[in-house]
Amino acid sequence: MNEKIIIKSEKLCKSFSNGGIQQHVLKNLDMQIYEGDFTVIMGPSGAGKSTLLYALSGMDRPTLGTIEFSGERISEKNQDQLALFRRKHCGFVFQQIYLVDGMSIMDNILAAGLLVNKNKQQVLKQAKEMLKSVGLNEQIWHKFPTQLSGGEAQRAALIRAMINQPDIVFADEPTGQLNSQSSDMVLNTLTQMNEAGQTIVMVTHDLKSARRANRILYLQDGLIQGEYHLGKYQGSDEKRHEKLAAFLLEMGW
Numbered sequence: 001m002n003e004k005i006i007i008k009s010e011k012l013c014k015s016f017s018n019g020g021i022q023q024h025v026l027k028n029l030d031m032q033i034y035e036g037d038f039t040v041i042m043g044p045s046g047a048g049k050s051t052l053l054y055a056l057s058g059m060d061r062p063t064l065g066t067i068e069f070s071g072e073r074i075s076e077k078n079q080d081q082l083a084l085f086r087r088k089h090c091g092f093v094f095q096q097i098y099l100v101d102g103m104s105i106m107d108n109i110l111a112a113g114l115l116v117n118k119n120k121q122q123v124l125k126q127a128k129e130m131l132k133s134v135g136l137n138e139q140i141w142h143k144f145p146t147q148l149s150g151g152e153a154q155r156a157a158l159i160r161a162m163i164n165q166p167d168i169v170f171a172d173e174p175t176g177q178l179n180s181q182s183s184d185m186v187l188n189t190l191t192q193m194n195e196a197g198q199t200i201v202m203v204t205h206d207l208k209s210a211r212r213a214n215r216i217l218y219l220q221d222g223l224i225q226g227e228y229h230l231g232k233y234q235g236s237d238e239k240r241h242e243k244l245a246a247f248l249l250e251m252g253w
């Protein structure tokens with residue numbers, strides 16, 4: 001495991017007011033994310049996995065506690081500062097595929113890239129290279145998102161998330177809407193990106209997705225209750241699956 005901490009939370013609390021009742025979802029949670037890792041957050045439904053992902057990525061602000069990103073305290077930034085921070089440092093993929101329907105795949109990616117780099121030729125060259133590297137070749141570049149399979153569209157969304165070379169990619173159930181074959185394609189892309197050095201934090205319910213990670217965190221009752229290290233993914237391996245399943249069983253999943 002790489003020991004360089006990229007995100008660190010201390011006494012992180014997140015509460016919501018639901019119908020006047022305070023719901024304490026994250027409770028004094030201390031954790032770290034390490035550079036170069038593929039970290040997965042698992043836990044029961046409603047445990048607060050997405051809430052944690054949103055807090056760590058600056059999509060939402062904690063109720064109490066601190067979050068540092070490469071030593072910079074992001075928990076004290078206001079919404080505008082957080083928007084700038086996210087644009088500069090983070091890429092996002094969600095279960096729902098966020099591509100603009102009225103724009104071609106290439107234009108979707110260029111629009112994201114040009115927000116940060118005004119040199120269109122450079123962004124175009126990079127987009128082409130990145131799309132090719134995940135098996136999305138020229139035939140699909142000028143198609144619209146609805147003309148692609150779910151797996152193709154989610155891989156394009158991943159390239160869009162990565163076009164500005166984020167320090168970290170946050171993925172919230174990125175294969176949740178995909179069939180098995182498309183899921184595998186997206187997971188292969190995530191694995192490939194992580195092998196190339198991309199730090200990834202992913203929330204998932206799915207064992208097949210989770211075993212791609214080298215570090216599994218188990219969230220329950222507002223805290224990280226367990227942590228498991230699997231080593232880097234080296235291809236499909238029954239033992240890896242069994243080890244992960246045993247850890248989750250121990251956690252009561």
Ligand SMILES: Nc1ncnc2c1ncn2[C@@H]1O[C@H](COP(=O)(O)OP(=O)(O)OP(=O)(O)O)[C@@H](O)[C@H]1O
Nearest residue numbers: 016017018025043044045046047048049050051052
């Ligand atoms: N914006 C919000 N306003 C009010 N309550 C919220 C909000 N976001 C999350 N919650 C509540 O916080 C709890 C944790 O939600 P969260 O989506 O983080 O859980 P999760 O572990 O990701 O769940 P799942 O696995 O089912 O997606 C839930 O009870 C949810 O209703």
